[in-house]
Amino acid sequence: MSEYYTIARRAGKSIGTHPGLKYLADRVRESKKVLDVGCGEGSRLTTLLLPRQSGWGVDINPKAIDLAKKQYPRHRFVVSRGEDLPFPKNYFDLAYTAFTLEHTVYPEKVIAEMLRVCRPGGEIIILCPNYGAPNRRSPVSDETPAKKILKGIIDDFSRAFKPSEKLDWHHVRPRQSYNRIDDDTTVEPYVFSLLIYLKQQGLQITNISSLWQLEAKPENLRKKLFLFLGRSNIFPFEFWGPQVFVSALKPSHE
DSSP states (O other), X not given: OOHHHHXXXXXXXXXXXXXXXXXXXXXXXXXXXXXXXXXXXXXXXXXXXXXXXOOEEEESOHHHHHHHHHHOTTSEEEEOOTTSOSSOTTOEEEEEEESOGGGOSOHHHHHHHHHHHEEEEEEEEEEEEOTTSXXXXXXXXXXXXXXXXXXXXXXXXXXXXXXXXXXXXXEOOOOSSOOSTTTTOOEEOOHHHHHHHHHHTTOEEEEEEOOGGGOOOOSSHHHHHHHHHHHTTOTTGGGOSSEEEEEEEOOSOO
């Protein structure tokens, strides 16, 4: 097993105190048909499910799917793009993606497909880095911190007063060589624009957080200020935390 998949397996087996993963585990264990979009080598799906449960997982990487099938034969793993899921409409009770959307080219299509295969009244759950927040950058960001913060504040107030029907995440160029986590980032997710986008799609939001509680101890005054404002739920800083955690219900009628 390559170092990449060894790291992925270790991460996939851990839920710990992560609020989003704990919620996801609870919801997965209460659902009959569960889909993991971007399942990798399958450890996260297996960790989330109870021993008696089986689930479905898709990943674009054939090597990852081969590993998943060998390691966890009770599940059904398929090589597939998230933008074109090989399942019928209204098939799953719950579809989730955990730390995958930042590696996609068309995140809106992935979300649309998750909604398509989820039954009416079913749930989608999204977890990923909040790289698109004005105070954050992916490892391959092409923006300067000061410029991004200024532009981000303007964009946040613009979104609040004039919601967009587009997801509007910033695309970046991944590195050719993979030396650290998320060097292969292709798009920078942002929880506030995701919230607006899902509401525009008619979904009922059940959880929305940028998970400020996961933030490491700030090193400077600016970061301390953002942390205070974010944890105080002051707009727009409440959306500037380190990760995206959203759960939403598909309309019960179509």
